[in-house]
Amino acid sequence: MVRVTASDKTNTAKSATVTVGGVSATFSVTTLADVTPAGFTLAPVTNAALGATVTSAAVTLSGFDIAVPVSITGGEYSINGGAFTAAAGTVTAAQTVAVKLVASANHSTTTTAQLTVGGVGAGFSVTTLPDSTPDAFSFTTKTGAAINTAYTSDAITVKGIDTTVPVSITGGEYSINGGAFTSAAGTVVVNDTVSVKTTAANGTELTREAVLTIGGVSGTYVITTMDDDSAPVAEFKFPTPYTMSEANSVKVRGTASDEHGITAVKLVVGSTEVDATPKSETNGVKDFSSWTATIPLTANAENEIKVIATDDRNNTTLTANANKVTVRQADVKSAFPDEDLQFETSIDGIVYDEKNNQLIIGDTYTEDLIAINVNSGKRSLFARLADFNIYDMSAMVIEKKSNQLYGRARNSNDRIIFRLSLDDKLDVESFDAPYLKFRQNSPRSLIIDNSNPDNIKLIEAQYSRTWANPLYSFDLNSKNLTLLHDVEDEFLTDADKLFGARGGVFDKANNRYLFATGAQLDELKHAIIAVNPVTAEQRIFSNNEVGTGEAFSTLLPNGDTAFLSGLVINNRVNTLYVMEARSNKLIEVELSTGNRHLIAELNYVAGGERERTNFESMITLDESNNLLYALENFRKAVIAIDIETGEKVILSKEENDF
Template sequence: MTIVQSPQSWIKHTFFIGIIAALTACGGSGGGGGKEPPMAPPDTTPNAFTIPAEQDVEPGEEVISEAVTINGINRPTPISIVGGEYSINGATYTSAEGTINNNQSVTVKLVAPEATNETGEATLTIGGVSATFSIATIIDNTPPSVTITFPPAVSLTEGTTILVRGTASDELNAVESVEVNGLAATSDDGYATWAAEVTLEPGVENVLNVTARDSVGSEGDNLASVTVRHSVDLNIAFPDDQVQFSAPQTVAVDAERNQALVVDVEQRAIYAVDLATGIRSILSENKEGDEFPLLLERTDFNYAGIAVDSENGVAYVGSSTESALTSGPTVLSVNLETGARDAGSQHATSRVSHLAFSADADRIYFGSFQNGAFLALDPIAKEYEFVSWSSNNIPVDGENPLTSVGAIAVDNMRNRALVTTATGEQLVMAIDLSEENPGVRTPFSTASIPNTDNLFTASGNHVLTSITVDAANDRALMVDRGLDAIFSLALGGEEEGARTILSDADTPNALNTLLDPTSVYVEEGMTYGLVVDKERKALMAIDLVNGQRVVLSKSAVSPP
């Protein structure tokens, strides 16, 4: 059947369809047009989050975590922390409760424990979801560092016990204990310094090993060790009977090569003594045809002065005879590698005192024990100048005359030399080395200056034969051959020049006594001093704290 629509009918149907579509777009034919869609329900439970842990943290350090972005919430959400502080988007750190919004970042701050091998944590809670920020301090498996300051690496003693002294330190924790061969050491400063009196097995070499432990249990065995031989007979050779001394006189230290240099006036030789082993060798000796022999031939007393410029590999030795006409150069230079000798000065004198080298001034100081002249030698130009000479009015004022020069040491801190008299009244004079007052003499330590306590020998010839500066203890050490003693002289303070006895037949005891000390030397950085005992034919080591003595190297001598 054919249906025919009129134009009017088509228009009416089209209008009707449009009305239906409009009503549908408005949500139906009912009222309420223009209402907002309903909001999502509140969500204050964030997605799970983690805070990466931190390892190897320094004790006591403030640690800030990596930033964590919080999401999965649609409302301001409560935030709290236990054990630390938090910051939202870089704001000030706080431990108070607060709120955080979606897509904001948070960091946690925590202070590490004060000790190593410890952990710490802070728990951050947001909307009931928690994460823990954990940190761990450095793990300390390293035992304390230990040194033995006395005795030296090898030594000989007649004592049945020996007081071992040393130091201990730990970078991360406190030192809890130090033991020497199982014997607990004592200390009153947390083992920064310690001491232990150890019984020696008689007649043999005793190896003394140090064990130390820190407060977290890190412990080490054999952290330091020395070897001490016991012998009731000190006339034996030590450590062996090779290359023996005949008449050792003076000593200095070549720090670069870890050796002591000893001048032997009978052998006309310079011995090298290995400070690690005590073994002796000849560095330089006279040979036929030498251009510059060691002329240590005075019959009264040879100071046989030796001074070392270790950094430049050279030693300087005083060389003289009975007459200046035959003495050759006053000072010889000695190559510390080869022992080769050369002229250190262009002039000659027959009565050369001890020598002292100042690296600060690059000068060698020496004097005459005949007329009291005190000179400075330029080792490059090989020329010297008079610094002080009483009889020639140098300096002009002429005060505090000095009639002879024996031993010399340089006090670099105060830019002065300390000089002992060689003959007559025994005293110590200070000579100014500054450019402002060169050569000015000031009595430093005498029978009445600074007081009358602990007097050294009052007069004589060649009694105060050696003096050295112990800069670490701000003092000088001096030999007194009349008392067979080592004196300590204060370098500064109200009691400058005050005397105490560091070591003698009674101080600290009668073990390994000095029979004829002729030279004493302290090298900067060493923890003990060196003393030449001419009668024992020995190089001794002396404890700079209490004066105890041991033998470092010696030749055999006949029993008395």
């Protein structure tokens, strides 16, 4: 008997050899083969597409010695990259196996294939992606909404998802489950409720949308404002609400606006209707954003003129609500609007107080400042300067930012500059200006130079018809006086000097002072002079040889000598306006070229003829309405002039017998 101890390894032979009398025999013992593979795993797959065929990563088999059976349920397998099959087979160690299966057709569902190798199994699981696309949702449209009003939609309930999904909005805000409204991106889950809020458009028949997006699905909350049932807004720009005219007609100007097209504007005076002329007409479409009309006036009567506009929705201004002006037709001798507080012998200086919508005029006989209400023409005492030891005021200007009035005058002893608050008439201050006491002619030009907001200056040119005029700067902060231009400078010729300077402005856009000069017969001295604020260098900006267009007048047919009496600048349209006294021409000058255009010849109409007038004082501008106001010294009248049409009316006037 032979005995051999088997190997401690699987599928391994051990033998023993026995020799008897030279004859040998071998006894061999082989251990059992290992048919149980080492454990293995197949990595699961998540977020698989619905119904997709998904293949696992291949695994290498080990831990067994001989071919073992392989089988699968719920899928197919492949050995060493070969064809996939669901049939049973065999594999050997070191071979690779991969599994594939078809993912579920439902979201968030796991499908598993079970692979068994030599009795050792491993599952390959594939889970489909979650449902992040909600069911479609919508909001009920809001119609007839009030303009510029916030509205909130009905709440929708989020359905059709099984995971957290993003939510965002454009054009509004949203609220989740009744919480605070927000426009920031967030998240929602199934069965959350969401409502949307947005503000209706600021106009009729307009649509505003808020778009809510949940998991890539969008719904729009639409708000449409109410139908347009409002009449257009039509109003007068000229004349002002209550004026007088000696003519038998007046040319009015105004504006009209509407959210939609305006088809007609008409003027109604008594039983007469006059169609307005639109600003322009293109392909049959009329632009009534600006309009004009010539209105007949009933003699010696209060002519109430109303403007009626109609839009393309057939909305028409109600007569009772129509904007209106009244023009009194009367003889030029008449007082207007009444005889209260008539001017005395001399009026000088006029400024427009935009903040309070009034004109301030100097009465140099009574030493009073007279306020004229632009809407009514009523005159009232604004301030009695004599109470503050201020006399002979002239050359008034307004510093708009602080609403302060400045002017030239004298006190008991000397020449002064005075300041008066237009908001507090008791806030009055005087600045001594003794340098003027040696001059025999009064200053007629005073300019606010606010090019440096920390250093506002008054620029003053003394007036003389025959002498050249010195130019001074008075700093309102430091109270320092500077001589900018000395007429005694031996290097200056007459061509370089200011003569008869009666009006001046600061042209901020071009950084220069502009003065109206010349009362002499030499027509070339009737000019607009530009002065450099730094060097005081002067040059002719516009006269009958510099610039083209309307000529400045000199000797008139009646023997009078015309002269330039006032300047005002319109920065909005880059234009200078010049009043030429005695010829009574109102001229506009282009600031870019010096070219001149006649706006109007300001004369009264009586008996079909032009009556004598005399505009020797300054003019002032209402820039927002494109109106000028001028003093007519001959009849002590304040005239309103429409820059766009050249039409004039009387705003306020005392009674006279001529």
